[in-house]
Amino acid sequence: MKQGVVMKVYDSHAVVLAENEYVKIKLKTGLQQGQEIFFAADDIYYGAVQRRDNLMKIRRFAAVAAVFVLLVTGGFFFAQEDYATLVMVDINPSVQLELDEDEIVTGYEALNDDAKTLGLEVVIGMKVDEAVEYIISEADAHDFIDLEDLDDDYVLIATVSDDGDVEECLREAALENEVLGKVNIAIAKATRDELEEALGAKVPLGLIVSGKFAEFEEDMSVQEFFDNEELRAEFEQAGFVIKEDFGHKVDRVNAHLQQQEMNQEQKGELIADFNQVKEQFAEAKQLCEQTKERYQEALKSGDEEAIQETKKAMEEAELNKDKLEADSVDVDKIKNGIRQNLQNKLEKNELDEIMDQVQSNIRERNKVQNKVNKTDSEEVNLLEDNGVKPDNQNSSDTEETQNQNQVQNQVNSEKNGSGA
């Protein structure tokens, strides 16, 4: 005989909370929410109980049956589409996720042996970003990747019949989610044909999309693919990459820099420089979020002027953030330098030279940043005199300079406003 309190009365049964357990019981007269009752084992209701896996089995069965029918009648296509979008996640391991219209995982499949070692059942019911985060963490826990070493980690995601919601979901999640921020997420859209091709050749779908299939060697891993600059560029034409959080990259590199045997002073300076870059980036990122929020508020209010203003501020903040991210070129240089040094590919002095070069680059950029604050166009020419190459945004353009001023002022007023 058990005791429980009635949580809810439905048409066919009721749910009670009984001694730390939620239980379904049969209906009897007078049953009310809040009633504290005795009930026995034979009062338990076993009606249409669908645990997560039962549901999946039923769907699987239906899908297989439907395919069989189709093969017989001719024509092969995914008839029993009980999913809205198909998502292939490749790190190695390779996992296929089936999503419904709300980007919730309704089914999964481990596509290679490595994937089978992950405990994937729990992804059912998760939203796609949660599921991807889980797969990444499991891959890390099982040592398929190391999120903190010097190798850049790529997670390749290909979607079939996605109307952009999956991409959107992942983009947003990557901004806030710690785990997703530790990797580079490469996303590409694929067609059904490409999916079949990939499955047939046992090649990650996302790599097919880049159109470089011919050059792809069967054993090439996702990492190796993206290490190759040409292949990566090709991919970025067909899809896009959500980059690893810059702050995390700096931390990774600094951690390894710390372990390098080199001039302590120089080491300390480099680490400090990178930390400063990281802080600036974090501030820029925060500014982006703030301007975005204000823009959304303006949209709600419907005030045209406010909308224009806040939109402009938001776009400027984005530009500023991207510019800072360009600094990551130096972080990459150091990272690759250390990597190669570890593999004994460098001459003794080469790493020192790289470090010196990077330090002077950072110094120059800081000088430039200070000079750019002055509106004097002569100062802009000084840029070129010092042999510092303007970055992508061609900062010798005075209009651009004024924009940068505005952004710098905004950054400053943000600082003051927040009393930082």
Place this chain on the structure above:
Amino acid sequence: MTIRSDIDYTVLKIQKDIHSKNFEEFIESSKPFIISTVSKKLGRYVNIENDDGYEIALLAFYNAIVKYKFDKGTFLSFAKVLIDNQLINYLKKANRDKQSSLEDVDIENIKDTSTGEIELKMEIQAFEGELSKFGIDFDTLVVNSPKHYDTREEARIIARKTSKEEDLVKHLFKKKRLPVTEMSKRFSVSRKVIYGSKEYIISIIIIIIKKFDLIKTWIK
């Protein structure tokens, strides 16, 4: 021929000493039987407290102990007859009173509208509301809660620990999902364990944080 069970002999022994410890123990162990008889006869569940039907049945049960003799058959079948009869009498009387009274008062349930029960009902409704913000309903909780006692206990422990950490609770209520990575690190449990019981864990955290203390008495 009646097959004698141990119970029949026990009752005869008790008749000789009503005040013995055996009597109390026997009543205690007979409770499930009494509850089940009442529930079947009245077609409803028996309340834990203040259940008139149960109290009447209990009196009839005492009566059965006193009056029992072997020639009545087995004790339990004898007791059942007495209990059923008393319940029928009670129902008849309740209906009569119901019809003759000016107000439409359900005498049987008159004690059910105590403030304690109203409070509990309100708490449960609020609980339901909170759960729905996380996309959880009670059916989900039944289906997706851990089936094994040990797993449930582990989940409860995780839930309690989590509710003591302000930042984790904030994350949960803001994002509407558990901060699994952080929980896994801080409490040294695998993500899989957390994910496997996530709705259950969330429900307990809600009960603790939102101070649904009446419901909380049902979580040990």
